[in-house]
Amino acid sequence: MKVTRRQFVKGGVTAFTVSFAAPAFLSDIARAQGASRRTLVVLYLNGGNDALSTLIPYGDSFYYSRRPSVAVPAANVLQVGTDASGKVLGLHPRLTGLRQIFDQGALALIQRTGYPNSSRSHFLGTDIWSTANPANSTGTGWLGRYLDALPDPVDPLVGWSTVRELPHSLEGKKVSVPAIPSIAGYAFQSPNTGTEATYSRPTMAAIASHVPVDRPHVAFVNGTSQSALATLDRVASVGTYTGTVAYANNGLAQALKAVAGAIARGIGTKVFWVQLGGFDTHATQNTNAANAGYANLMGTIGDSLLTFHNDMRNQGLLQDTLVLQFSEFGRRISENGSQGTDHGAAGVMMAMGGGVRGGLYGTAANLNPNNVDGSLENSGGDVRYETDFRSVYARVLDSWLGANSIPILGGDFRKSTLNFL
Amino acid sequence: MTLVSEWPLLDHVLRRAGFGATPVERDYYARKKYSEIVDELVDFDPLSTDIDHLIGTPGHVGVTARNGFMPNTVVNDARQRWLFRMVHSPAPLQEKMALFWHHHFATAYSKIAGTFGATEATRMMAAKSSEDTAGVRGQIELFRQFALGNFRDLLVEVAKDPAMIVWLDGRTNVKAQPQENFGRELMELFTFGIGNYVEADVYAAARVFTGWNLAQLGTSNTPTAYYAFNYRSAQHDTAAKTFTFAIYPDGSKTIPARAAAAGMQDGLDLIQALATHPETARRLARRLWTWFVSEVDAPDAAWVERLAGTYLANGTHMRPVLRELLLSTQFRNPKRHHQRYAWPVEFVVRSLKEVGHVGFSVNDALTPLLNMGQQLLEPPDVNGWSLGPAWFSTGGMLARMNFAATLAANQRFELRNGSRPHGATPQALVNFAIAQLSMPDVPAPVYNALLDYVRAGGTWTGSETQLLNKTGGVFHLLAGSGEYQFV
Secondary structure (H helix, E strand, O other): OOHHHHHHHHHOHHHHHHOOOOHHHHHHHHHHHOOOOOEEEEEEEOOOOOHHHHEEOOOOHHHHHOOOOOOOOHHHOEEEEEOOOOOEEEEOOOOHHHHHHHHOOOEEEEEEEEOOOOOOOHHHHHHHHHHOOOOOOOOOOHHHHHHHOOOOOOOOOOEEEOOOOOOHHHOOOOOOOOEOOOOOOOOOOOOOOHHHHOOHHHHHHHHHOOOOOOOHHHHHHHHHHHHHHHHHHHHHHHOOOOOOOOOOOOHHHHHHHHHHHHHHOOOOOOEEEEEEOOOOOOOOOOOOOOOOHHHHHHHHHHHHHHHHHHHHHHOOOHHHEEEEEEEOOOEOOOOOOOOOOOEOOOEEEEEEEOOOOOEEEOOOOOOOOOOOOOOEEOOOOEEOOOEEHHHHHHHHHHHHOOOOHHHHHOOOOOOOOOOOO | OOOHHHHHHHHHHHHHOOOOOOHHHHHHHHOOOHHHHHHHHHOOOHHHOOOHHHOOOOOOOEOOOOOOOOOOOOHHHHHHHHHHHHHHOOOHHHHHHHHHHHHHOOOOHHHHHHHHOHHHHHHHHHOOOOOOOOOOOOHHHHHHHOOOOEHHHHHHHHHOOHHHHHHOOHHHOEOOEOOOHHHHHHHHHHOOOOOOOOHHHHHHHHHHOOOEEEEEEOOOOOOOOEEEEEEOHHHOOOOOEEOOOOOOOOOOOEEOOOOHHHOHHHHHHHHHHHHOOHHHHHHHHHHHHHHHHOOOOOOOHHHHHHHHHHHHHOOOEOHHHHHHHHHOHHHHOHHHOOOOEOOHHHHHHHHHHHOOOOOOEOHHHHHHHHHHOOOOOOOOOOOOOOOHHHHOOHHHHHHHHHHHHHHHHHOHHHHHHHHHHHOOOHHHHHHHHHHHOOOOOOOHHHHHHHHHHHHOOOOOOOOHHHHHHHHHHHHHHHHOOHHHHEO
């Protein structure tokens, strides 16, 4: 799956090595590149989020007839108003945190995002969203290309993945984004103690600084080691961060706490990646459960994002922070025989932060299986996309990160009406 | 006898077809010719490779028992048992291929535990039938049994495997509402791969496997209770299923309508078609290239065709394919040595074999493995782990360095004892470590950095204290170096 980095390994050692600067200069670089102070936090919902259970078209009778056990009763949704096509919508009842942010005008909900001929495969779908290229999804990631376009030398902490595996979206040709799932675990050990122990780290750094030009794959791993050793101390400085609000003890909240710490301590990271799994809800989706399944996922998202939002706001950092949420696809409109939903097409994206123009963007589908208004595909089985996800990316790149979206996305996907930033 | 000039090839095949070698194992294999080594690696009898009785005996890597060692019912004990087997198996290729199939049919314990609880999930994943109260055979045991067996038969077993049925929601695949999960992954991931089928084939495949379910047998709430495959004919869709590719040798694309009682044949027909499809043969060959030959060089097209042909000519049996692979010049080519990014499990097991393992418990490798990005029995999703460079996040690399530090500290007395004959000069000490770790040629800058390290803190005299500190230190630095992250 990771053809990108492998391809790069074959041809890119020279480019790779210049991306590393001597550790002494790193904080200067970080400061220089962090001048705008704006950060992007990408939230990926792994497994294909059931958009129709996140932003609920509770006025559509087909939503109820096609989802007898999965649908959320109209009385329970958190109403957020009417979209441009006049359809009433509501958030999942456990998204009380997001509702607060929505009411503050800092949350944009972008309906029916996707692309033509949506893939129902997790892997192909994720690769397409990662590369922003439905035609050939084996290249670099869209955020990797953004980071690659930053002026050299690029600080090794310019990106920060809070999950163990580097997401495809962050894979670039020359920038190697560190994966830091645990700040405490991000430390260097020696087998010895006392003075003897202090000799190990500089030796390991010297070994890692070797670039064997005839073996680019070894050079790549050495580059990773170098990057790790060069970032240890700054990452450790985030470990003591407590925040102005208490973060819950779950993976997403703790990841957002690390992000908040890195932002508050000003260590220069521009792009963060956080992730929540469990969205491949083929069976027993438990949309309406008190304390299980999809309902818990929504509770985790709503509560964690509210904590993060308030923490940023309390420190005056909200204006510089943008959270962008996506998933690889939405799910089938009709529930299956397992009280769950299968892989579908268009989904819902969210953008959240002090700079966001909040509200409902796009229009909800008409869920009549006869596809009365063209908003469905797959013989009325799935929601058809209305807004190309690359238009959302373009807005983030152009209007938030100050980049030029056209070369990064390989085309002009700008859409003037999609003015959430 | 392996010629001295072929020692690098010996190390290569033991790293790839196994997990590396202890000095004793290396001496054993060095007494044989290469073709004999390949025969021995390939021609094991899966019924006579059981070494579990050695767990907890002297001379072997340790395990940690909490309330008794229960690898059939406690998942971390199952992980320990598998690591033990990887370190000590007399048939390392069996464990290597079991790991390959675990990645290929990636099934995660946690989803099963969420459905049936921790004990049942461990049984479904890892129970050894001879030790299970009801004779349950866990999925990993299936992979060990079929390590070099018939792939078509393995697919049938996988389709009926309780862990797989839970993992890909076969329990809810019923004729009124077919569940696509297994049918899709059977084609996308297990056999010929994306591009060889269309969405309509996924729906048809789902219907093929309607009724392939589980039943609880034995007496519930007693040790005799267990879950087993159960074909529920009443839930099977009996109508014909038409695909866009040939199902039968005559080119027919339609599985005929059948009586419900005979409906299981639908699945066997589809599996037969997929297992014998030329694109499945090629895809398996490409995956074997990546696993055994190189991740740096793209698969050699002629090599792929040849192995795919061997697979098809031998009725989808894997053993002839593996023999041909290990004997091929593409595999033996010295330029492909150290050209595959070591999986965390490979790195850990090789370290245990080459650095040492006396008094070390594999339990202490479980958390480091998690930090390196690989928890056995818990692949991240149905696509398995992301391989190659994707293992090498900064955090994952730190975890490797730190495991090397932990192990070197744990083995420091053994390492000092081993280094005494090599303590005359810093060069001798470094050379000793390089040889024992089956390192590729160490570049001069790296070598010199190691010499500087040995000299740091005082003039080298080869004293016991220096040997104690520096031998462990050098093993740590080498095992944590970029060069050592390749097999």
